[in-house]
Amino acid sequence: MDPFIYILDIIVFIGIFAIVALSLNLEYGFTGLGNFGKVAFFLIGAYTYALLIETGLHFILCLIIAAILSGLIGSLISLPALRLREDYLAIVTLAFGEIIRIVVKAEHWIAHGVWGISVPPAIFWQGASFRMTIVAHIGLIFFCLLICFILVQLVTNSPYGRILRAIREDEIAAATLGKSRLKYKAQVFAMGSALAGLGGALFAQYIGFIEPYMFMPMLTFTVWIMVLVGGPANNWGTLLGATLVQLFNRGAKIIKDYLILPVDPTDLQYILLGLLIIFILLYRPGGILKESKIKTKAVERASQWKRHS
């Protein structure tokens, strides 16, 4: 295979996973919501996109609807789930991810169950080479990533983002300062789910064919590793984490062809990812980049005060 296409493929996946990782960072890194059902919203986005594009709708519209629908379903799920404490929230979201996948697999009428569903190419023009279509996808995906990044940066560098961090630190104290925790958590959950859905839609469009087995819980854990490696509550760190983990994953896939191992080589990347996460948590529990500070006019004003006195 053309090695250049392989590199382009890696870039595509970095872009898609960076979007999903940003959404988890918003939920977990900033708000402290342990969402272990990321893959569910990724799946909802992917299937919504696949089913909509078949009806002949413009793909940009499909992307937007896929994101909004994932967000809506996210906010529905959040209503009962957010009343639970961290560990129970993790269990509920994990179970939700499994249920959604099994439903899609078993209910043939939705999208042909295990047979999967093919997604007609949306970015296509006369005489386009394979390479060029991938580059066009990269353009679209990184444009979406840019919008998502600006969105999460604006949200987290604001009084709103400050409240999210306060809820992460101490919910009760935040409530006694007049912040309705349920409202904020539900909004974050909806936003996070919408971004994950967008990631799923872009994934479906690029891959061109989706089936339930592409949405295993391992996808959720990979996204978690990205956030933990890069540094929770730092959006730049999440981009870095997504890039590193994606390269690590691909690297492991290449290396295993050249090694003779006493284990099943297809599992090598998971073994290495497991080791990576242990090392990160032992030696750098806060991730590579530290939590970002909240930048608003207040910081400016307060630092001027210091100079006066």
Place this chain on the structure above:
Amino acid sequence: MEETLLRIRDITKNFGGLRAVDGVNIDVNTESIVGLVGPNGSGKTTLFNVIFGLHKADHGNVYFDNKRIDHLAPHQVFTRGMVNAFQLPRLFYQLTTLDNMLLAAREHKGDNLLNSLFLRKEWQHQESELAQKAMEILELLELAHLTFSPAGELSGGQRKLLEIGRALMADPVLLLLDEPAAGVNPILGRKIFEKIEHFRQRGMSFFIIEHRLEILMEFANRIYVMDKGKIVVEGEPTEVVNNPVFYEVYIGEK
């Protein structure tokens, strides 16, 4: 003019078989400092938690500004103008001192999701004003040099001060303080009460649990003594000090 700001009527709270608060009646007038004392485990903090909506009362009502508040959630009580400072400071330890202060701001435009995205200019201006106010309070509490330190790096006494400062930041009508002078040195303890008096003269009211009697008696307008969930003595500080029941339950002498 003095009016009753907080009226606690016949509040009872059980934990399983334990009656932590038993038919308590308390009045807190406007622009006054009311003290609540009593031995450990007499139900003082539980009563505070009930007032603030962290616990549901089993019986009785709480009226704030002539409106019932015992069915409200903590964040709703806050919006009515009552603010609570915990006995063990519950700060946001990874956030800076300044952020901790700003979080207590009332009616901040940037607290809303859509505003945080689209009305940045408006709330940025408000942020700047709030920072000014926060710095003034921090200066008063001698915390200004720690503005940008994470709250987790503050010492025990400084945390206590920040907890109070954060409550003041919310412009409370009534401030519930659970042992503001505990765990700080005697000079600072006095200073805290001097600040409290300073804010009382500007129209705030205080309801304070405190074990440092020598300071409390000097500043409080009225004292309630609680024992085993019940109010056993109430009155002005001089009356309470001269009441033999007070000695019996609190100092342990007859």
